Amino acid sequence: MIGRVLSFPLVELAIEAPAAVLAELAAFYPRSLRDRPRGVVAHHYRVERQGVRLALLRDRVILGSFDAVLPLLLTLELEVETQVVAHAAGRIALHAGAVDVGARGCLVAGHQDTGKTTTTLHLVELGHAQLCDEVCLVAPGTWAVEPFPQSLALAPEMLRLLERELGLAAGDVRELPVPVWRYLPRRVAEAPVPADTILVPSYDPEGPSRMEPLEPGDALPEMLGYCYPPEGDDERLFDDVIGLLEACRLLRFRYAGPAAARGILEELFPAP
Amino acid sequence: MAEDEARGCHYVQSGRGKLKRVGGRHALYVEEQKGIHVLNETAYLLYQALDEPATVAELVAALSDLVRVDAAMLEHDIEEAVALLVDNGLVRISG
Numbered sequence: 001m002i003g004r005v006l007s008f009p010l011v012e013l014a015i016e017a018p019a020a021v022l023a024e025l026a027a028f029y030p031r032s033l034r035d036r037p038r039g040v041v042a043h044h045y046r047v048e049r050q051g052v053r054l055a056l057l058r059d060r061v062i063l064g065s066f067d068a069v070l071p072l073l074l075t076l077e078l079e080v081e082t083q084v085v086a087h088a089a090g091r092i093a094l095h096a097g098a099v100d101v102g103a104r105g106c107l108v109a110g111h112q113d114t115g116k117t118t119t120t121l122h123l124v125e126l127g128h129a130q131l132c133d134e135v136c137l138v139a140p141g142t143w144a145v146e147p148f149p150q151s152l153a154l155a156p157e158m159l160r161l162l163e164r165e166l167g168l169a170a171g172d173v174r175e176l177p178v179p180v181w182r183y184l185p186r187r188v189a190e191a192p193v194p195a196d197t198i199l200v201p202s203y204d205p206e207g208p209s210r211m212e213p214l215e216p217g218d219a220l221p222e223m224l225g226y227c228y229p230p231e232g233d234d235e236r237l238f239d240d241v242i243g244l245l246e247a248c249r250l251l252r253f254r255y256a257g258p259a260a261a262r263g264i265l266e267e268l269f270p271a272p
Numbered sequence: 273m274a275e276d277e278a279r280g281c282h283y284v285q286s287g288r289g290k291l292k293r294v295g296g297r298h299a300l301y302v303e304e305q306k307g308i309h310v311l312n313e314t315a316y317l318l319y320q321a322l323d324e325p326a327t328v329a330e331l332v333a334a335l336s337d338l339v340r341v342d343a344a345m346l347e348h349d350i351e352e353a354v355a356l357l358v359d360n361g362l363v364r365i366s367g
Contacts, residue, residue, distance in 0.1 A: 216295030217310050224308065234306045235290070242294050 001048075005037040006080060009137055009146035011087035012037040013080065017047035021054075024069050027174045027182050028077055031149045042087060045079075047072065070176060084135050084148065085228045091137040091146070092240050093228040098131035098145045098195070099123040101269045105145035105195035107136055107248070109226045115201035115255060117152050121162070121183055122262050124152075125170045127271040129189040135228075140240040143195040143247050149188035153180040165258050195244065198223070199253045207256030209264045214252055216245035282325035283354055284366040291319075300362055309360055314339055315353050325366035328354065 002022055006013040006029060014037065017025070026033055046057045054072050056063045056079075063079065066072040085093040096109040097120035106123065110116040117133060124130050132148040139146075151174065159173055159181050174182040200214070200222065223241055230237040251268075255261035289300035289309070299310045300319070311319060314335070321334045331354070332347050339346060357363035 215297070217297030217299065220294050220299065220308065220310055235301055235303060238301055238308050239292070242292060242299075246295055 005034045005041065006032050007034045007038055008032060008080070008084050009148050010089055010091075011083050012039050012041045013043050013045060013083060014041045015045040015047070015076075017045075018049075021047050021069055021072070024073055025076070027151060027176065027184070028073060029080075029150050030184050031188055043083060045076065081135050084137070086231070088137050088228075088231075091139050092237065092244060093230075094136045094138065094223075095134065095226045095228065096136035096198075097133040097152075098136045099269075100129040100131050100147075100189040100193050101197070102272065103193050104197070105131060105138075105143070105193045106197040106199060106269065107138075107145065107195055108199045108201060109136075109223065110201055111226070115203055115253075115261075117154055118158060118162075118258075119199060119201045119253060119255075119261070119265070121152055121154065121171070122258075122265050123269060124185045124187065125162075125166065125168065125262070126266055126269060127170065127187070128269060129187045130185040131189045131193070138195055138244060139192070140243060143244055144192035145195050146192050147189045149185065151182035151184045154183055155179065156181050159183060162258055166262055195248055197249045197251065198245070199251050201253045201255060203256075204254040205256055207254075207260065209255045209257070209260035211264060211268065212252040212254065214250035216242065216250065219245055219250050280327065282327055282366040283322055283331075283358070283363050284325040285319065285322050286362055286364040289319075289362045302361060305361070309362065314349060315357070318350060318353050319357065319362065322357075322363055 001016050002019050003016045004022060006015055043058055048055050054066045056072050056075060064075050094109055096107045097116055098105050098107045099120060108116050108119045120133055130149045131145050133150055133152050137146040162168060170187060171183045171185045174184060176182060223245060227237060288302050292299050292301055294310060297310060298316045299308050301308045317335055317338055318331060321331055328350055331350050336346060
């Protein structure tokens with residue numbers, strides 16, 4: 001058993017697990033696994049063998065029992081998201097990825113299967129540094145996006161398609177025996193940057209791929225739907241999201257396919 | 273509610289909504305719903321006009337100079353908007 005720390009913005013999570021499990025976990029959080037915490041550890045996780053199964057415990061309480069490593073890690077991944085959001089300390093917590101484009105944050109917001117992660121990958125492949133994926137923490141007022149880089153989860157078919165049509169030069173693909181593979185960006189942001197653009201991707205096979213400006217009033221209901229529930233004060237969340245929308249350029253990103261999508265994004269966010 | 277009956281009613285803001293600006297538009301935050309309703313221009317003008325009790329006819333008269341649609345369409349739009357505001361608890365029948 002080996003002890004490590006998963007180090008995230010505002011929360012440190014200790015984990016003790018067999019070496020083989022930690023090696024797989026590194027594919028999920030290549031930048032966040034450390035030997036020592038940077039602050040107070042909020043929770044202690046442990047992976048231990050129980051007969052032929054693996055158990056995941058948090059603070060000595062069993063969260064689940066699994067017949068393989070990867071389902072355990074997918075559960076741990078959800079647990080990490082829950083803890084990052086729970087320790088957001090007043091920040092807006094959005095279901096979004098983000099990329100550092102010229103020291104400004106471009107958020108990519110959306111639910112699953114809308115192209116959010118693929119759009120984030122495109123921006124990384126254009127040479128921009130990844131800030132985060134899945135959970136995006138934004139500080140009200142400064143609109144600073146916390147760096148929380150992690151691997152991008154994408155369907156194997158999509159990664160193969162992108163590799164074939166456009167190449168994948170800015171990250172490494174890790175093949176996993178589950179419905180998603182992992183893309184590990186090589187360039188990641190290390191400091192918070194202020195958000196100034198929000199992209200909301202939408203697959204539109206009829207085309208053409210294009211960006212459509214959105215007004216804050218039009219985007220508000222949808223953006224609230226991408227927020228993790230606040231710890232208590234809903235009105236404050238609404239005010240913060242309104243402020244974020246008013247501070248950013250808002251764009252509905254309609255894409256018809258990978259090559260067209262990359263082209264439109266390159267026009268808007270040229271390589272550094 | 274029957275149409276004639278609805279037209280004769282006085283409507284007024286329910287007091288449950290808190291008005292907020294969102295870019296160039298307005299929205300109403302309702303704490304008990306933990307929800308926010310974004311208003312289009314007509315709905316916002318209508319809501320503002322309902323800070324005092326008013327009938328549909330009075331609202332049509334108040335808004336006719338502000339909204340550039342013909343009277344029949346305006347009355348229809350106002351009736352629909354009032355019904356929506358009532359359904360969402362933002363406006364109530366007064367008296």
